[in-house]
Amino acid sequence: MAYLVTGGARSGKSGFAEELASRLGSRGIYVATSQPYDGEMEERVALHQAARMESGFSWETIEAPLRLADLLLQLDESHAAGGEESDAPSILVDCLTLWLTNQMLLLEENMQLSRSERDEQLNAKMEELAAAAAAVRCPLILVTNEVGSGIVPEYPLGRRFRDHAGRLNRRIAEVSERVFLVTAGIPVDLKTVAFRWEEL
Structure with a gap:
């Protein structure tokens, strides 16, 4: 069962997602999509890792900057082959927009396309x-x-990223049981309050 957690920068979405994972599973599998390219990114990764270690919830970290779909299916199959339903881990992917960035940059390198x-x-x-x-x-x-929700990106690649990210979020929201928007640390369950055409 999929849950989508979205929000702006520093909105509290990762903290909420980690708390949600700890309440839904017996342990956590943290799937990191980032590729630290500089010291600042490495520092952010280290801070996130330290916070998870101190949470008291058991986390296993797996890096998957590109082959995310295959990994999710492998993790699920591994659980289905050997565990009780009550022993299911929570799988937390953080985050989809970094995965999208990785995919776009890889495709940009292929000048034949x-x-x-x-x-x-x-x-x-x-x-x-x-x-x-x-x-x-x-x-x-x-x-x-x-x-x-912000300004229009100045460069064509940035505008394409914004558009693809919007489409990706919509598509994942469609297949998710619940979708949470986190703003200023406050989560809202969007599908619970969503407008439905039959209500008009």
């Missing part, structure tokens, strides 16, 4: 991820970022 071909391949990767998220039976928490 046209822009439409890159977009087509990226859309296929997003669909693959959505299908995997829908299939996972363990509690699955996916953290993402709301990037479309």
Whole structure:
């Protein structure tokens, strides 16, 4: 069962997602999608790791900057093959927008592909991820970022990233049982309060 947690920078979404994971599973599998390219990023990763260690909840960390869909299915199959339902781990992916960045930068390196071909391949990767998220039976928490509420990015790649991130969030929300928006540390269950056309 998938849960999507979204929000802006420093909104409290990762802390909420970690608390949610600790309440849904007997232990946690933290799937990190980041690729630390500089000292600042390495420092952020170290702080997150230290906070998880101090939480008292058992975490295993796996790095998956690119092959996320395959990993989720493998983790779920591993649990299904050998565990009781009550012993299911929570799988926490943090975060989808870093995974999307990794995928886009990898495609940008392939100069043989046209822009439409890159977009087509990226859309296929997003669909693959959505299908995997829908299939996972363990509690699955996916953290993402709301990037479309600010200024329009100055560069074409930034605008494409913003658009793809919006589409990715919508697609994962579709396959998620619950979707939480965290603002100023306050989580709101969006699907609970969502408008429905039949109510009009």
